[in-house]
Amino acid sequence: MSVLVVGSTALDSIKTPSRENSRLLGGSASHAAVAASFFGPVKLVGIVGEDFPKRYVRLYRRHGIDLEGLQTAPGKTFHWAGEYEVNMNNRRTLTTELGVFETFSPNLPAAYQQTPFVLLANIAPALQHHVLDQMRRPRFVIADTMDLWLNIALPDLLKLLRRIDAFVLNDGEAHQLTKEDNVFAALRKIHKLGPKYVIIKKGSHGSILSGPNGFFLAPAYPLRKVVDPTGAGDTFVGAMTGYLAGARGPLDANLRRAIIHGSVVASFCCEGFGLMRTTRVTHETIDRRVKELEKLVRF
Amino acid sequence: MSVLVVGSTALDSIKTPSRENSRLLGGSASHAAVAASFFGPVKLVGIVGEDFPKRYVRLYRRHGIDLEGLQTAPGKTFHWAGEYEVNMNNRRTLTTELGVFETFSPNLPAAYQQTPFVLLANIAPALQHHVLDQMRRPRFVIADTMDLWLNIALPDLLKLLRRIDAFVLNDGEAHQLTKEDNVFAALRKIHKLGPKYVIIKKGSHGSILSGPNGFFLAPAYPLRKVVDPTGAGDTFVGAMTGYLAGARGPLDANLRRAIIHGSVVASFCCEGFGLMRTTRVTHETIDRRVKELEKLVRF
Numbered sequence: 098m099s100v101l102v103v104g105s106t107a108l109d110s111i112k113t114p115s116r117e118n119s120r121l122l123g124g125s126a127s128h129a130a131v132a133a134s135f136f137g138p139v140k141l142v143g144i145v146g147e148d149f150p151k152r153y154v155r156l157y158r159r160h161g162i163d164l165e166g167l168q169t170a171p172g173k174t175f176h177w178a179g180e181y182e183v184n185m186n187n188r189r190t191l192t193t194e195l196g197v198f199e200t201f202s203p204n205l206p207a208a209y210q211q212t213p214f215v216l217l218a219n220i221a222p223a224l225q226h227h228v229l230d231q232m233r234r235p236r237f238v239i240a241d242t243m244d245l246w247l248n249i250a251l252p253d254l255l256k257l258l259r260r261i262d263a264f265v266l267n268d269g270e271a272h273q274l275t276k277e278d279n280v281f282a283a284l285r286k287i288h289k290l291g292p293k294y295v296i297i298k299k300g301s302h303g304s305i306l307s308g309p310n311g312f313f314l315a316p317a318y319p320l321r322k323v324v325d326p327t328g329a330g331d332t333f334v335g336a337m338t339g340y341l342a343g344a345r346g347p348l349d350a351n352l353r354r355a356i357i358h359g360s361v362v363a364s365f366c367c368e369g370f371g372l373m374r375t376t377r378v379t380h381e382t383i384d385r386r387v388k389e390l391e392k393l394v395r396f
Numbered sequence: 397m398s399v400l401v402v403g404s405t406a407l408d409s410i411k412t413p414s415r416e417n418s419r420l421l422g423g424s425a426s427h428a429a430v431a432a433s434f435f436g437p438v439k440l441v442g443i444v445g446e447d448f449p450k451r452y453v454r455l456y457r458r459h460g461i462d463l464e465g466l467q468t469a470p471g472k473t474f475h476w477a478g479e480y481e482v483n484m485n486n487r488r489t490l491t492t493e494l495g496v497f498e499t500f501s502p503n504l505p506a507a508y509q510q511t512p513f514v515l516l517a518n519i520a521p522a523l524q525h526h527v528l529d530q531m532r533r534p535r536f537v538i539a540d541t542m543d544l545w546l547n548i549a550l551p552d553l554l555k556l557l558r559r560i561d562a563f564v565l566n567d568g569e570a571h572q573l574t575k576e577d578n579v580f581a582a583l584r585k586i587h588k589l590g591p592k593y594v595i596i597k598k599g600s601h602g603s604i605l606s607g608p609n610g611f612f613l614a615p616a617y618p619l620r621k622v623v624d625p626t627g628a629g630d631t632f633v634g635a636m637t638g639y640l641a642g643a644r645g646p647l648d649a650n651l652r653r654a655i656i657h658g659s660v661v662a663s664f665c666c667e668g669f670g671l672m673r674t675t676r677v678t679h680e681t682i683d684r685r686v687k688e689l690e691k692l693v694r695f
Contacts, residue, residue: 183577184577185577186577278482278483278484278485279619279620279621279622280600281618281619281620282620282621285620299601301579302598302601302602303601303613305618311691311692312618312692313692313693313695314602314615314618314692314693315695316613316693319580319604319611319613320578320580321578321580321581321584322578322581323578353694353695354695356695357695391695392610393610393611393612393613394612394613394615394693395652396612396614396652396653396655396656396690
């Protein structure tokens with residue numbers, strides 16, 4: 098089954114202690130859509146400016162991504178520039194130029210409105226709502242977010258939590274949302290806000306799924322070197338949703354392996370700037386890391 | 397087979413946001429020895445003052461711990477007082493009264509010198525060396541440490557690393573020792589310092605074993621509420637070593653389950669002040685949590 102991905106489509110200029118790359122393909126929707134594309138058909142909803150490089154359109158197409166929902170508007174593509182500190186854990190934003198993104202309204206083509214899996218990648222909750230308003234009974238809706246929306250759009254986000262099946266956030270955001278330091282106490286509070294499934298991302302410490310069948314403690318794939326973690330969270334949720342949409346059998350039974358596939362594709366994302374490494378991923382390399390993870394946690 | 401445990405034997409006064417308890421049985425050797433005792437015979441090496449409560453001697457005995465190596469000296473027992481912050485992650489030391497510990501020399505009774513498993517729990521590296529000097533060809537030596545010794549006794553610690561089979565430290569200490577932020581890069585450097593096995597503790601994020609057979613990513617048992625984490629690390633390494641000493645078959649094959657048993661007994665430790673919860677642990681409750689962890693990581 099196919100996945101609809103809505104989120105930001107951007108150009109990222111990324112500086113790390115070792116290198117600098119400007120105007121890479123970035124944005125939550127780009128990372129999530131490419132990651133999901135390894136498992137089945139993907140429909141993208143986003144907006145770019147007239148300066149959006151043709152090669153990035155070709156990149157989307159090479160991954161079989163349906164671009165009917167990608168709007169091109171007069172003006173410039175959303176541009177983000179950021180710099181990572183030596184330990185690659187902290188980053189600071191150098192520039193945010195919203196460009197055409199400022200007036201983005203994610204209107205869905207008719208052919209998108211019955212997509213069974215909906216991934217509301219990181220974007221303003223009001224836009225996530227707007228997409229849901231246009232969907233006809235999706236089978237599974239998953240939403241990602243970021244601290245920014247907890248700060249400036251909390252009421253919208255809280256309303257969204259009552260409309261989705263699964264919510265993905267990181268441990269810092271879970272703390273911010275619930276005021277609970279303990280992640281398991283935080284999970285209980287987040288479920289009360291609506292979502293049946295909650296996934297808390299802990300970066301290199303892995304992630305935790307919480308749902309009606311209890312917890313799943315998922316490992317991160319061990320990496321000795323992180324080149325650029327930008328988009329790893331978007332990649333995680335993209336691959337996870339793609340896997341779920343492509344898997345047979347009941348959703349509940351597929352969720353754990355979906356999260357593992359999310360971890361694995363996210364590990365590739367971290368090994369290159371922007372989408373450079375992710376785009377070269379194959380089914381064989383994914384399967385190999387999934388099998389490695391199986392061995393790494395077995396006891 | 398039996399385990400020799402050397403470390404500190406102390407009285408702990410612990411303040412958390414919800415409660416305060418003074419002069420509890422504490423110290424790295426107390427936590428480690430009680431934890432190891434669930435799996436087989438334990439020999440304790442330590443020192444206490446004349447003020448050491450008789451009930452704590454009875455507590456050791458109830459756990460079948462051999463006290464021939466526990467010296468009683470004129471003066472006061474090592475007393476530590478500390479306070480945890482609201483989130484239970486940070487603690488500050490209020491008092492450290494070394495008492496009889498200041499002149500402690502861990503001289504082993506003859507009956508201790510052939511113990512096959514040696515756990516050098518957290519204590520000055522010079523004293524860990526002194527214990528090793530008296531041992532006759534132990535089968536397996538494991539050492540724990542703390543940031544203090546990295547700061548004030550690094551040369552002794554580095555020498556120790558060449559004399560032990562396994563080294564246990566937390567992620568902050570691994571960073572301090574190697575200047576590597578990435579835990580897998582740090583592990584590689586620590587192996588080069590000597591130990592065949594290295595275990596990095598990450599608190600609620602679990603732990604990582606690194607050895608000739610690669611990595612093992614071990615989960616922590618999920619706790620919604622931590623009452624008092626004092627001694628959890630000592631408990632972890634104690635239960636782990638006790639399990640290893642009690643298990644049949646090659647050590648390499650038992651290490652993963654040993655770490656899981658360490659995680660589980662440490663989770664009980666966190667659920668009560670001092671040793672209050674740990675001492676009430678049974679084989680049934682340990683086995684139940686081990687089985688739960690199996691289910692929590694399976695995919």
